[in-house]
Amino acid sequence: MAGDGKQRRERLPQDAHFDVVIVGGGINGISVYRELSLQGVKVLLVEKEDFCSKASAALSRMIHGGLRYLENGEFALVRESLAERNRLLANAPHYVQPLVTTIPIFSRWSGLFYALFNFTGLMDKPSRRGALVIKLGLWFYDFFTRRDQRLPRHRFFSQSETAARWPQFDPAVACSADYYDAWISAPERLAMEVLSDTGEQSDSLACNYTELLSRDGQCFTLRDTLTGETVTVTADKLVNATGAWVDQTNDRLGLASGYLQGTKGSHIIVRHPELLAELDGHMVFYENPEGRVCILFPYYGNVLIGSTDIPVADLDAVTCTDEEIDYMLDSLKAVFPALVIQRQDIVYQFSGVRPLPSVKTSTTGQIPRSHALRVDSTQDDLVRLYSLIGGKWTTFRAFGEEVADQILSDMAHPRRISTAERPIGGGRDFPQTDIERKAFTKAAQANYGLSDARAEVLLQRYGTQCLAVMAYLADGEDAMLISLPDYSRRELMYLIEHEAVCRSLDLLQRRTSVAIEGRIDNSVLAEVTELVAATLGWNEQQTKQDLAESCRQLQRLHGLDISAEQVKHIWTTSFSGGNYVYQ
Ligand SMILES: Cc1cc2nc3c(=O)[nH]c(=O)nc-3n(C[C@H](O)[C@H](O)[C@H](O)COP(=O)(O)OP(=O)(O)OC[C@H]3O[C@@H](n4cnc5c(N)ncnc54)[C@H](O)[C@@H]3O)c2cc1C
Numbered sequence: 001m002a003g004d005g006k007q008r009r010e011r012l013p014q015d016a017h018f019d020v021v022i023v024g025g026g027i028n029g030i031s032v033y034r035e036l037s038l039q040g041v042k043v044l045l046v047e048k049e050d051f052c053s054k055a056s057a058a059l060s061r062m063i064h065g066g067l068r069y070l071e072n073g074e075f076a077l078v079r080e081s082l083a084e085r086n087r088l089l090a091n092a093p094h095y096v097q098p099l100v101t102t103i104p105i106f107s108r109w110s111g112l113f114y115a116l117f118n119f120t121g122l123m124d125k126p127s128r129r130g131a132l133v134i135k136l137g138l139w140f141y142d143f144f145t146r147r148d149q150r151l152p153r154h155r156f157f158s159q160s161e162t163a164a165r166w167p168q169f170d171p172a173v174a175c176s177a178d179y180y181d182a183w184i185s186a187p188e189r190l191a192m193e194v195l196s197d198t199g200e201q202s203d204s205l206a207c208n209y210t211e212l213l214s215r216d217g218q219c220f221t222l223r224d225t226l227t228g229e230t231v232t233v234t235a236d237k238l239v240n241a242t243g244a245w246v247d248q249t250n251d252r253l254g255l256a257s258g259y260l261q262g263t264k265g266s267h268i269i270v271r272h273p274e275l276l277a278e279l280d281g282h283m284v285f286y287e288n289p290e291g292r293v294c295i296l297f298p299y300y301g302n303v304l305i306g307s308t309d310i311p312v313a314d315l316d317a318v319t320c321t322d323e324e325i326d327y328m329l330d331s332l333k334a335v336f337p338a339l340v341i342q343r344q345d346i347v348y349q350f351s352g353v354r355p356l357p358s359v360k361t362s363t364t365g366q367i368p369r370s371h372a373l374r375v376d377s378t379q380d381d382l383v384r385l386y387s388l389i390g391g392k393w394t395t396f397r398a399f400g401e402e403v404a405d406q407i408l409s410d411m412a413h414p415r416r417i418s419t420a421e422r423p424i425g426g427g428r429d430f431p432q433t434d435i436e437r438k439a440f441t442k443a444a445q446a447n448y449g450l451s452d453a454r455a456e457v458l459l460q461r462y463g464t465q466c467l468a469v470m471a472y473l474a475d476g477e478d479a480m481l482i483s484l485p486d487y488s489r490r491e492l493m494y495l496i497e498h499e500a501v502c503r504s505l506d507l508l509q510r511r512t513s514v515a516i517e518g519r520i521d522n523s524v525l526a527e528v529t530e531l532v533a534a535t536l537g538w539n540e541q542q543t544k545q546d547l548a549e550s551c552r553q554l555q556r557l558h559g560l561d562i563s564a565e566q567v568k569h570i571w572t573t574s575f576s577g578g579n580y581v582y583q
Helices: 027-038 068-072 073-091 112-120 131-144 159-165 187-195 244-254 273-279 324-333 398-413 436-447 453-471 489-498 504-511 522-536 539-558 564-574
Strands: 018-024 043-046 097-103 153-157 174-184 205-207 210-216 219-224 230-234 237-240 261-270 285-289 293-299 303-304 346-357 373-378 384-389
Touching: 018 027, 018 131, 027 237, 043 210, 043 303, 068 073, 068 131, 073 097, 073 131, 073 174, 073 398, 112 174, 112 237, 131 174, 153 159, 159 174, 187 504, 205 346, 210 244, 219 285, 237 244, 237 398, 237 564, 244 346, 244 384, 261 324, 273 293, 273 303, 293 324, 303 324, 324 346, 346 384, 346 539, 373 398, 384 398, 436 453, 489 504, 489 522, 504 522, 504 539, 522 539, 522 564
Parallel strands: 018 043, 018 237, 043 205, 097 285, 237 384
Antiparallel strands: 097 174, 153 174, 210 219, 219 230, 261 303, 261 346, 285 293, 293 303, 373 384
């Protein structure tokens, strides 16, 4: 199961030596960690917050080729992304699934000159793409995947066909196109599974809530961001996978670099049954009049809408602003003019910073989305630094492989294992058909005494690794949570004990999908914080500190109406003796 045994902060010993230190536990750092560990390299990964909590948790949740990147001339990136999309469909079928996508098209010709001249610099402001440009893009999509045609080819629909299928579209829509990409239901969970895929004999270690502070020769000072304690480790190779923070991190290491720029992107999750019904499982990929692409698709019974693309200076202060929400809701009116979506329909919101290469362009949409590796030596020539520039979620494996190959070559260390066809976590032996699925849940039911419905939920949540969860559930008394009746106490205890949970929000936002489902309220926070506190043995002060931090983040970053006072009130009225033992 994700996280088994290799991600405990307290195991980090003073003055330990590693072959490679990776700084940054987003998906790209995690990918390099997996690639190197599987080859027998001893790696330390440190992440100053929780694993997969910054850009890697702020994605639009698409695993995609990047249709839009074609007009920026990024053909190699699209080809690579489509190949990686197909690999993820095969290697992580428990979390990555096909997504049929509809593009409403407003004209036949527009956008053609922009698409042709953008990368020659003759035209630099996008406009709405017409049918011809979109047809060209979709033709490339199909062409790139012709040898591994895992998903159906694109189709065009006339105005009348479009109106029949999409009665709520603006009548100005001239036609539409359908094509296939993929979506990811639990990127944070998949990241934990990649992190734990190190091979059985690995000496590698991954520590969340551990920040790289500074370097002295080959000695790195790390700080536990929960306790403030520091420790030093040594290595002569350091991978800087700190995403938008790459230049700041290089600065701490004594290297002046100007590799990165960040653009902020925000998303909202709305609870809107009419919009959900209209989508009927489709993603709609649409443009506002100035040519900026937005998306919306069903996500856990709600609708995910995004995203913006705005330059940012302060990487640590990004939030989804009122202006961004207005922008997203307004641009939606261009496609669905009659649907009224209001602010009170928003049940969750989130933002992140895209780590993009530092290149001057007229609009943020034109900044290349491809990834690159920069190799430097520190001035004293004692450490080789590998800086990761850019990198989509979709391409994490290919990027991790490229970085690892460079390091392996520098170490003259052979590659033993390829990850290209390697199933990830609960994607291994995942049942493919309804019959296989039923057989799987029947067997689980027989072995662990669970109902069909519960076995199916656990399979959906954890893939085939649900067997480890089921064995744990069967090993002690259990009860369903009152505030989250589809989760049991032992299920969450399993995640807390085995997946490096250090804070309540690690559990609610990243080990489960409770947060993004828009289900956090005061009762959920009270019950889950109590459970985390009891499982990790926190005292009252630690529990209250955790609660205060959860409330601060949920209010500021996710727009939730959560109150520490309310949570404490629930504790005092629902818990006995003030010791957080739930009755
Ligand atoms: C709005 C938005 C939408 C996106 N949509 C998609 C999409 O649909 N599909 C797709 O494929 N991609 C998408 N992306 C791109 C993708 O999410 C990112 O490019 C990718 O997650 C970057 O991962 P990373 O590991 O490089 O960076 P991050 O996830 O940001 O990780 C870097 C980590 O370094 C840590 N760190 C920084 N400094 C230190 C230090 N000193 N010590 C220790 N740790 C440190 C940070 O805390 C952070 O966790 C999107 C990105 C955004 C922002």
